[in-house]
Amino acid sequence: MLGGEALDSSRNTATLRLKDGAVDVKDGPYAETKEVLAGFNVLEARDLNHAIALMSTHPGLKAGPFEIRAADEGVSRMFEKHQAANDERK
Template sequence: MRYVCLGYIAEGNWDSLPEAEGQRMLEECFAYDDELRNGGHFLGGEALDSSRNAVTLRMKNGQVDVTDGPYAETKEVLGGILLLEARDLNHAIALMSKHPGVKMGPFEIRPADEQTNKLIAQRDAAFSNKEN
């Protein structure tokens, strides 16, 4: 099964780390990601830029309203996404419990919606075939 792991971080905590400590934390995360790769569990991921550079879109009175930053007012913001292959949720929890990123903030682990993702993959394939 595929799981989406959403890593949250208090940006102020990250910003206040000495550069060497931040680099060490990144290297620990990269090394563990490599362990996940070696086990066939790492499917991909993306680190996100600061939420200060984000916008939120929502419908307001039939128009798209754009506001700066994330919609939720919280100390912790989404910092990155990791796609994981695991046997089940307990296996995903066991794998992510060892991730050094958990030291910086919580991870939300959510099963991928396999049924909808299958439909998306079919549409992607059909679109690719149109272009060729």
């Protein structure tokens, strides 16, 4: 595994999509069975509203929705400690 990041609860999620040429923001995840995860972006933002503002201008929004979810920093720190312990054993 090259890396990873735990995600915060889906209760703290916003989904962006273009609707009639404007960015439409919905609270929570929004998935249809035809949608698939095509990739992910990691960005630095002050909070969810800042992340929405940043991603509202992303050209990929024309191709489909973006779900914005914060990283779970507690779980991420746990993974980092585990990785560091593994690196020390090598």
